[in-house]
Amino acid sequence: xxxxxxxxxxxxxxxxxxxxxxxxxxxxxxxxxxxxxxxxxxxxxxxxxxxxxxxxxxxxxxxxxxxxxxxxxxxxxxxxxxxxxxxxxxxxxxxxxxxxx
Numbered sequence: 001x002x003x004x005x006x007x008x009x010x011x012x013x014x015x016x017x018x019x020x021x022x023x024x025x026x027x028x029x030x031x032x033x034x035x036x037x038x039x040x041x042x043x044x045x046x047x048x049x050x051x052x053x054x055x056x057x058x059x060x061x062x063x064x065x066x067x068x069x070x071x072x073x074x075x076x077x078x079x080x081x082x083x084x085x086x087x088x089x090x091x092x093x094x095x096x097x098x099x100x101x
Contacts (some may be wrong), residue, residue, distance in 0.1 A: 002094055003101070004037070004064045005006020008054040009089040010080070017049055020083035024052070027076040031056075034070075050085075057095070 012020045024042055031040035060062040067073055071100035095101050 002060070004058045004061050005024065005093040005095050006054075006056040006058075006064065007091040007093065008056070009091070010054070011051050011085045012052060012054050012083050013085045014050055015085050017044065020080065023079050023083065024054075024076075026073065027079075030072045030076075031067070034063070034067055036060065038069060039066055057101075 010020075021042070021044070028040060028042060031037045034040075036058055037056070037057040041053065041055045042051040044049035044056065045053060056064075056067070058067065
């Protein structure tokens with residue numbers, strides 16, 4: 001089964017990016033304990049100060065579903081409620097090849 005990647009765009013309420021980042025950071029550590037989570041990286045958008053991105057790489061679809069169905073993920077989503085404007089934009093990708101894969 002092939003690896004699964006997800007790029008998630010979160011539009012943050014104006015002026016709240018740093019506060020949202022601090023809320024997100026503890027959940028980055030949670031991914032360290034997820035066996036099938038290979039990469040889980042938070043990014044600040046270089047051009048839009050009100051956007052953050054999460055890049056996620058999973059061993060397979062089951063690992064992706066385990067992450068998104070976990071209690072930690074549900075708590076993460078709930079904790080962002082005060083910071084996110086609109087719905088997150090999930091982009092599901094199938095990695096083909098390249099350095100680091």
